[in-house]
Amino acid sequence: MKKAFKITSLDYAILGLIHQEPLSGYGIRKQFETTALGNYSSSPGAVYPALNRLQKFNLVTKSRLPEQKKEKFHCTSLGLNTLKEWLLLPVEITDVAKRNDELLLKFAFMHKLLHKNQVLEFLQSFKIQLQLYIAELKEFHKREGAHLPLHGRLAFEHGLASYSATLTWCKSTISTIRNHQKK
Structure with missing residues (x-):
């Protein structure tokens, strides 16, 4: 076999x-x-x-x-x-939580391999999954943040800020690619 x-x-x-x-x-x-x-x-x-x-x-x-x-x-x-x-694999929330670097690696290789609409679909999916995951993190922080040790809470907040920065990048990238498409 x-x-x-x-x-x-x-x-x-x-x-x-x-x-x-x-x-x-x-x-x-x-x-x-x-x-x-x-x-x-x-x-x-x-x-x-x-x-x-x-x-x-x-x-x-x-x-x-x-x-x-x-x-x-x-x-x-x-x-x-x-x-x-x-x-072309769909973006899952576990990808966002555990394989964010791999998602960005995928994006980096999409340029001559996928049609712009496929790239935009990937980014939209990435954005949606990021929004869902950030909402989960914020809910956890609201519920448990006061009970975390100071350094643990601050490290958690760093992670939340990192995901939020990735979301900002994702939105900006979608806009840039859409505007580039019009030219």
Whole structure:
């Protein structure tokens, strides 16, 4: 029986990067070291096994052009379809609560892969789920805030402010993309 392959957020990050530009394993590691993708390990012990998995399941391939010194990884059509399917998954409240960084990673890779209406739909869904989650957090704070230890309450308030800032960003981004669409 063939073992099912579970794609990780690292795998999606790699697919998104090499969709934008074919990269060597070292080039992928450098992206993780020098960009906002730094929360992913740039360790050869993480990147190369992920690349091997992606190759094994025909999501990426590698080749070398005559003028290139290193082989570079490219998305296969299956890899591209897999990436698009991930981007189109509906936003759930648990994504907002536990995988906010992954939602922003998705958004970053949507630019040449999805139609603007699909991007706006994602952002609208993100906004709605943020509003629902913030309402839950505010209700908890109202009910339990006075009972929390000072530092616990202040840390909770930081989280609430962070989600509120993300909501403000989401609303602004929707407006920016809509206005850009009119041009």
